[in-house]
Amino acid sequence: MSSVPDNAPHQCPGTQSEDAGKASACAGCPNQNICASGVPAGPDPAIEVIRSRLANVKHKILVLSGKGGVGKSTVTSLLGHGLAKLNPDVNVGILDADICGPSQPRVLGVRGEQVHNSGSGWSPVYVTDNLSLMSIGFLLGSPDDAVIWRGPKKNGMIKQFLSEVDWGDLDYLLIDTPPGTSDEHLSLVQYLSAAGVTGAVLVTTPQEVALLDVRKEIQFCRKVGLPVLGVVENMSLFVCPNCKSRSEIFPATTGGAAQMCSTLQAPLLGALPLDPLLARCCDSGRDFLQEIPGSPAVAALQAIVKQIVSTCES
Numbered sequence: 001m002s003s004v005p006d007n008a009p010h011q012c013p014g015t016q017s018e019d020a021g022k023a024s025a026c027a028g029c030p031n032q033n034i035c036a037s038g039v040p041a042g043p044d045p046a047i048e049v050i051r052s053r054l055a056n057v058k059h060k061i062l063v064l065s066g067k068g069g070v071g072k073s074t075v076t077s078l079l080g081h082g083l084a085k086l087n088p089d090v091n092v093g094i095l096d097a098d099i100c101g102p103s104q105p106r107v108l109g110v111r112g113e114q115v116h117n118s119g120s121g122w123s124p125v126y127v128t129d130n131l132s133l134m135s136i137g138f139l140l141g142s143p144d145d146a147v148i149w150r151g152p153k154k155n156g157m158i159k160q161f162l163s164e165v166d167w168g169d170l171d172y173l174l175i176d177t178p179p180g181t182s183d184e185h186l187s188l189v190q191y192l193s194a195a196g197v198t199g200a201v202l203v204t205t206p207q208e209v210a211l212l213d214v215r216k217e218i219q220f221c222r223k224v225g226l227p228v229l230g231v232v233e234n235m236s237l238f239v240c241p242n243c244k245s246r247s248e249i250f251p252a253t254t255g256g257a258a259q260m261c262s263t264l265q266a267p268l269l270g271a272l273p274l275d276p277l278l279a280r281c282c283d284s285g286r287d288f289l290q291e292i293p294g295s296p297a298v299a300a301l302q303a304i305v306k307q308i309v310s311t312c313e314s
């Protein structure tokens, strides 16, 4: 097999050559950085390690959002609690793969906990008996420490999380990702594809500015062969806790997620209302489903969980 990529310059020394990435012909070649990095060509051996590590994880679900701040981490934590509450025998894990902005330890109320490394790998932190979490937040000296890493280092961390966390037997692993479609998403898809990824849940708000990016996210999923389990429209409506009147804080000027899902033929999983008590619970790491069971957001969430379970089990 030729070691000269199709898009390489005429004088390419070959990706296996000692001069790969360093020869004068390499200047300006799109593959120069990869060749110069010395990363071995061919399948990454970590893929097999990840496949075997995640062999006992039944459903691996990525939670994606086009835009930042639309509630992806909140929805991930709610789904985690919602799935874990279905049945004490359902085991759920959350992997916080938002390397630069890990918020799950705070939202799930386990900030300051330690992860332990043993012969069998890193043990995740248990939020409840059947809900566990792994996050880079546990590895930082202080919650205010900034992670300022370039792509390859972030990808290395993701690889390590996927290959070294000892989740045990899980029914659902929810992976909270950074916003957008960056290097980290490609790495996750690449590493998980051998282990069998169930699909993606996409989170958006009803505004066109957020929908615009979630459309790109749907295209990304289709390009990389990641099934779209569905879209959650977050902060759809605000129901006043006093007078119960409903208002659209983020107006759906273009028909919101429902219209977008029908145009792009993607399933709409449901709409979560904006509830200030939910924000308060997340900020203080309390379990919203347990604390405010009567909130319309809890009923909406339970319906979304039901749909995800039925899609996964079908």
Ligand SMILES: Nc1ncnc2c1ncn2[C@@H]1O[C@H](COP(=O)(O)OP(=O)(O)OP(=O)(O)O)[C@@H](O)[C@H]1O
Pocket (backbone or CB within 6 Å): 065, 067, 068, 069, 070, 071, 072, 073, 074, 075, 098, 101, 103, 178, 179, 234, 235, 272, 273, 274, 275, 276, 278, 279, 280, 282, 283, 297
């Ligand atoms: N339905 C909701 N009702 C009230 N507040 C909400 C709701 N969803 C999210 N929030 C609040 O909005 C803020 C942003 O949410 P979150 O951190 O989950 O967004 P994100 O999309 O994960 O952000 P990032 O892009 O930084 O990862 C948080 O303060 C959260 O508590």
